């Protein structure tokens with residue numbers, strides 16, 4: 486590998502393909518929420534079963550994501566993006582065309598196995614091509630386009646109204662089609678990548694540092710607060726916004742499916758633009774912890790507004806939208822500042838292991854709480870335990886963000902870990 490990098494135009498072309506691939510991946514991830522109500526009315530699925538369809542995405546990654554990171558280092562970002570996009574397509578297809586719950590759950594499991602490693606591979610792809618030039622901005626943009634995929638899944642009841650009118654299956658078949666488009670973008674990226682890689686302009690693979698368990702003990706206190714915040718904040722935001730919020734809006738706030746999906750999508754839409762913008766701002770100001778604490782605080786406030794007031798849904802949507810844009814925009818650059826560069830991969834791998842366990846547990850817990858309390862359109866009060874659970878978890882996340890600020894963030898440039 487030389488110090489030379491691929492040309493800017495090549496980098497942006499690869500960046501665009503990676504972002505397109507991410508769009509499809511995030512669309513499929515969020516394709517269950519909009520059909521949750523149909524799965525219950527047409528297939529008799531319980532809330533626990535609907536929750537499981539998303540929980541099972543995270544479950545294998547409680548272990549596999551560490552392996553996935555090593556594989557990305559070993560085989561390179563392009564190959565791993567391509568292979569995992571293929572696994573994701575197989576999972577999305579199985580989910581859409583399975584005749585029973587077991588088959589659907591197996592499809593989501595397969596999708597989860599591919600998708601999280603795919604996510605690491607896409608981050609690595611951008612790091613390969615952007616190196617020191619506009620890296621945070623490029624990552625923010627790619628994440629933003631991914632959020633557009635999530636928003637599109639939520640908007641799909643409006644855009645593909647005739648598919649939804651036919652039942653639960655056509656919307657999931659559309660998701661499988663979008664997974665195929667994600668694979669096509671990954672294939673093109675892999676194909677274009679061969680030139681710069683052969684020319685020695687990119688990491689060649691086979692360079693992975695040996696994984697050493699002892700490394701995990703060397704992270705400072707700030708890292709553990711960040712990890713706890715990552716687990717709590719992502720568990721609430723993903724279990725609520727990606728699994729239960731559309732149903733909650735329908736049953737508690739009386740919205741129809743299309744309006745509920747649209748309302749949910751504004752959170753993701755805001756993040757499309759705001760995530761790169763916040764990343765750019767934090768980079769300029771060189772302050773991370775206060776922004777992170779502020780973003781984390783907005784989540785319990787938003788949930789409180791939703792559950793305890795009759796204020797317009799726009800208020801909670803705006804609050805969650807800001808939180809959803811700000812926290813990820815700051816969290817990953819902040820992680821790179823509080824651990825040594827040589828341990829960054831291990832640090833993110835461990836964060837995602839815990840994050841996936843948290844998301845999975847939160848989906849199970851929320852579905853179980855709803856089923857226990859008989860949550861439904863006829864019994865909207867049955868959603869109260871789920872909202873209390875999310876409220877407490879998000880408050881704990883906020884405490885972690887404050888502790889992180891106290892530990893690491895009082896200086897203007899915040900901590901830079903020793904190598």
Ligand SMILES: NCCCC[C@H](N)C(=O)NCC(=O)O
Nearest residue numbers: 510511514601604813837840
């Ligand atoms: N595709 C939705 C789940 C992504 C989880 C992933 N581990 C992650 O944290 N990605 C960064 C993000 O903010 O989406």
